[in-house]
Amino acid sequence: MTAGTTTAPTALRVAHLAEPLGIDDEHPDLSWKLSAGRQDSYQIHVATNPDLLAAGVPDLWDSGRVAGHRGVGVEYGGKALGSAQRAHWRVRVWDEQGTASEWSATASWETGLLLPSDWAGAQWVTAPEWASPDTHDPAAPLPLLARDFHLDRPVRRARIHATALGVYEASVNGARVSDAVLEPGCTAYDKRLLYATYDITDALRQGANTLGILLGNGIANVPDVPGRYEKLHLSYGLPRALAVLLVEHTDGTCTRLVTDGAWRTAPGPITLSAWFGGEEHDARREPGPSDWRPAVPVTAHAPDVTLSARMHPPVxxxxxxxxxxxxxxxxxxxxxxxxxxxxxxxxxxxxxxxxxxxxxxxxxxxxxxxxxxxxxxxxxxxxxxxxxxxxxxxxxxxxxxxxxxxxxxxxxxxxxxxxxxxxxxxxxxxANAPAGGFSCSDDLLDSIHRLVDRAVQGNMYSILTDCPHREKLGWLEQTHLVFPAVARNYDVAAYYRKLVRDMADAQTDTGLVPGIAPEYKVFEDKFRSDPNWGGAIVLAPWHLYRTYGDTATLRAHYPSMLRYLDHLASRTDGGGLLTHGLGDWIAFDDSTPKGVTAAFAHHRIATAMSEIAQAIGESADARRHAALADRIGRAFHDTYFDADRHTYATGSQAADALALDLGIVPDAERGAVLDHLIASVRAAGDHVTVGEVALPSLLRVLSAYGRDDVVWDLVSRTDSPSYGYQVTHGATALTERWDGPTRGSSQNHLMLGAIEEWFGGALAGIRQAEDSVAFDRIVVRPTPVGDLSRVSAWYDTPRGRVCSAWERTDDGLRFDITVPPGTPSRIELPVPAGAAAPRAPRGARPLGTAGGRVGYEVGHGTWQFSVGA
Structure with a gap:
């Protein structure tokens, strides 16, 4: 940004959401993006109405000028907001020359019902035949609920805050109140229920109105239906609804309605609602006037259940x-x-x-x-x-x-x-916003990208499921092992916060985080207590921090992380290593000891804990966790290293890849272990033999050590096991197993989606520096490989969009790279042996050549380079 610019910040977000409605965080984090230049400091104004902002009189908060170059994770520090209160805000920034930008456009957020007393008078309601499991007829149609009311004054603003045990669909005057479906999202229903806030201002009319709620079972109540599939059978209680309607009139008065005995109910047209087995609907059963009768207030299904606002995009x-x-x-x-x-x-x-x-x-x-x-x-x-x-x-x-x-x-x-x-x-x-894209000249790679993306979509519900047809459960290893497959395609900053809270809610008194969250089924120990699964309570928040600068989630769940680390300590052997779990799940080579994958997870968790503790100011803890990671690393090497063969454990691809990825291989042995790994890949006919735990490490290690040619050979295969096998055998989403299309297991499963990190981070080269947070130091390091003639990708970082494209020309390679405003970015381009380094474009600062690449420091804009053949 040049001195004197007045370009204002854009993309204002509250709790990583645009214009959120009904949040229950009293001190949400605020973020924005720069339109140009580099931020040196910022100022935030927050007011109860936009006129006060325009007048420069913020009655809720004036942050003053605050030094800082990041526009993410700034905690609201103003006056406490009450329930159902709207806050309007704007931000301006100063560049390094001290020039202030214009104020941003005004954005807003609105609180939900922050206190239990806000729900006063609201009762859980349902139909009489659904009030008690003792008198419930399983064949009874699902209930409809309705409340007629009259408004005799014009409406200025109206909100309905609603939730249900089961699933619900709310309507006003016959029209749905939102595009959201299958509300509320899945949670541990005995601990937490999500409520949503809907703006129904335009749906209400002066005169007669009707609120309606349709109920279904969801996964909160899975009945045993003869002949119908059910993955599991459980019941937190029969369906019921809870709602509060708040209407503000133009004259300043307020109308408040709640679910209570004044509501009516009728048997609805849905005669069966089975989460796993299907739904039945009889359209002839639309109720007539005589079918309606008083609804029945019932007690809360769990007296201590917490009502939390939905603060992530709905389905x-x-x-x-x-x-x-x-x-x-x-x-x-x-x-x-x-x-x-x-x-x-x-x-x-x-x-x-x-x-x-x-x-x-x-x-x-x-x-x-x-x-x-x-x-x-x-x-x-x-x-x-x-x-x-x-x-x-x-x-x-x-x-x-x-x-x-x-x-x-x-x-x-x-x-x-x-x-x-x-x-x-x-x-x-x-409905997480798209955040990235990838395409290239190779139809096979493009098809693989589409497989992964379709599998991400198919499992990105209110929990990140393993498959949508059979289990619909939130297996936790996917949240971190294939995080790039999810986050490089979709903005999951708010969504992942919900997933992490589910993990914390599922944690047991002993500190165990089970393999699924919410824990709708208690599996046997190896499925319930594998650190690659339970470790998500640490590793998913760490990804949130690295990718989006989210320290709030780190702080909120750090106590749960400590308890989980203590749980792992209680399960180590005499040498300080974990040896239990599922191993390298679905690997073709099952020789890798379970202790290798368990110790790998333990080391990653301890290392992340050290960095998390440092990020939230717990320096003593950071040193303690780092020492633990060091002990695990030494024990891993001492236990599993085979010096004669320059490999680990059984010599499997997984064992070598995991050791290299942890960084515990001594310098003197690193090259030999890498050679052993590559030889193993070559001996397998350029195929992987690893499962889902080791796959990300294998791809990451090969690329990190400059062997993208080996990854290219792996990804180009079309025989089993390979991604290409799935493509050529008709898969349209990533399958559960390498040979899934012919094996017949799940045809929509994201756990093998680690290749997305290579597509975007290696081929296109979009990444951040190792010590960077929220992409405050962007690195673009594209890698032409194989017979690819073109690669193009984009990714929306917290700083803004990065684009990287390259193509082969008659004269060599052409690169077109766009980086967003903020801290200068680094571009590292490959220079073929014997070719001259490209001339630096005007404004790009050369950084020298190392490892066959030439580096440049660049500012905001689009940069074009040509490298000779």
Whole structure:
């Protein structure tokens, strides 16, 4: 930024959200991005209305001029906000020459219901037949709830704060209040329920109004339905709802309504809501006036449950997928192919007589006879829709209280031959904003990228699941082992905070963090107590800090991290090493001792704990954790190193890769161990033999030591085991196993998605310096490899968008790189042997040549370089 510029900051965020509504953090962190230049200091104004900001009279907070170059993680330090209060804010910055920018555009946030007393008078309500498990009829339709009310004054602002045990859909005057679906998100329902705040100002009218709530079971209540698939059976209680409506009128008065005995209920059209087994809907059952009766207030299902605001993007419909073909493998049985494996809802469009029952069976695979293959469940999963029968045209329906993972939909019971638009797919996922993209000249690599991205989408719900068709559980190792696959494609700064809180809620009294969170099922010890899984309580917050500068999450959960570290200490052997767990899960070479993967996790956790403690000002703890990591590293080397063979443990790819990734291999042995690892890859025909734990380390180590050529050879394979095998055998999302398309396991699973880090961080070269936080020091280090002729990628860092593109030309290589404002970035370009280093563009400062690369320091803008052949 040149002296005298007045460009204002942009992209203002509160708790990593744009214009959040109903948050319950009284001191949220604020962030922004620069439009140009480098920030030296900043000033924040916060006021109760935008007019006060415009007048320069912030009545909530004036931070004054504060030194600091980062625009992330600035904690609101103003007056305490009350419940349901709106705050308006703006920020300006000064550059290094002392020139102030213009004030940013005004942004805002709004608090939710911060105190238990804010819910005073609100009662949990449901239908009488759903009030008690002792009198509940499992065949009873799911309840509808409604409250009629009259507004005799114009409305200035209206909010409804709502939650439910199970899932709910809220409406005002017959229209949904939000695009959010499957609310509330999954939590440990006996400890925490999420409530959401909806702006319904425009939906209300002066005069008569009606609030409505539709209820479903969700995973909070999984009934045992004969013949239907269920991964597990559990119940935190029968569905019920809780809500508070606040209406501010233009004359300053307020109308407040709560869920209580004044609400009405009627049996709804949903006659079955089974999270794993499907939904049934009878459209003839729309209630009439005589079907409504008083709702029943019931006690809270868990007296001490905490109501927390949803402070992450909800699940929404993000895409519609049309069927690409329709087959009739049996008379009257039609199979629709969407052409891609998705997670979400099959949507039916059908006309016919009242009472016609149509079944939709979702599946990822087909039998040889062309019918859908649901062998993965052992029991059936299907949705059923019974037509209302109208003269007004086709009826359109999809489930509302469950979701599925599927590519194919088998439809039975249609009253006539289907049309091309009879079935389509509605893709659901947490509505995290896209944050990156990748493409290249190689169709195989582009296809692999699409596989990973589709698997991320298919499992990015209110928890990061392992697969959407079979388990829908939050296995924790994925949150950190394949964090780049998620975060390089989507902004998950707010989303991951929720995941970490789920981990803390799942932690036991002994400090154990189980393998899944929320812990809806207690698995046997090796599945429940592997440090690569439970260690997510440390490693996921560490990723949040490194990527987004999130110290608030570190501080909030540091006590849980300490308790988990103590738990691990209680399970070490006499040499201080862990030896239990799942090992290198789904590896082809299963010779790697479980102690190798367990000690790897323990070392990573201790190392991260040291850096976390330093980041939050716990210096003594930082030294203690670093000493622990050092002891684990020495014990790992002493126990597993084979000096004669220059390898670790059994000599597996996993053992060598994990040791190298930890940095515990002595300098004198590092080259030999790397050679052994590469020889192992070559001996396997340029294939990996590792599982999900060692895969990120293998790719990271090879690239870090300049052997991207080996990674290229791995990723170019199309025989098993390889990513390419999945592509050439018809996968449209990443599968659970290397040979997943022919093995028949999950066809939508993200745990092998580590290759995304190589695509964006090595081929395109977008990364940050080792000691950087929130990309305050960006490094672009592209790597041309193999016969690639073109690579292009972008990534939205907290500083702004980085773009990196290169292509081969007749004269060599051309690089086009864009970096955002802030601290100068570093570009490191490969220089082929014998070629001259490119001339530095005007404004780029040469840093010299090392390791076959030439470096430049550059500021904000787009930079073009040409390197000779």
């Amino acid at each position: 929404e419909v993000v895409e519609t997928v049309d069927s690409v073909s329709v087959a009739e493998p049996r008379p009257g049985v039609y199979v629709f192919d969407l052409g891609v494996n998705i997670a979400g809802w099959p949507e039916l469009r059908v006309s016919g007589p009242a009472g016609t029952s149509v079944i939709m069976r979702p599946a990822e695979l087909l039998h040889d006879d062309g019918t859908v293959n649901q062998r993965f469940t052992g029991r059936q999963c299907y949705d059923r829709y019974t037509l209302r029968g109208t003269d007004t045209g086709a009826e359109t329906w999809h489930p509302r209280t469950v979701y599925h993972g599927f590519r194919y939909v088998q439809v039975e019971g249609l009253p006539g031959p289907p049309a091309p638009d009879t079935v389509r797919g509605l893709v659901l996922r947490a």
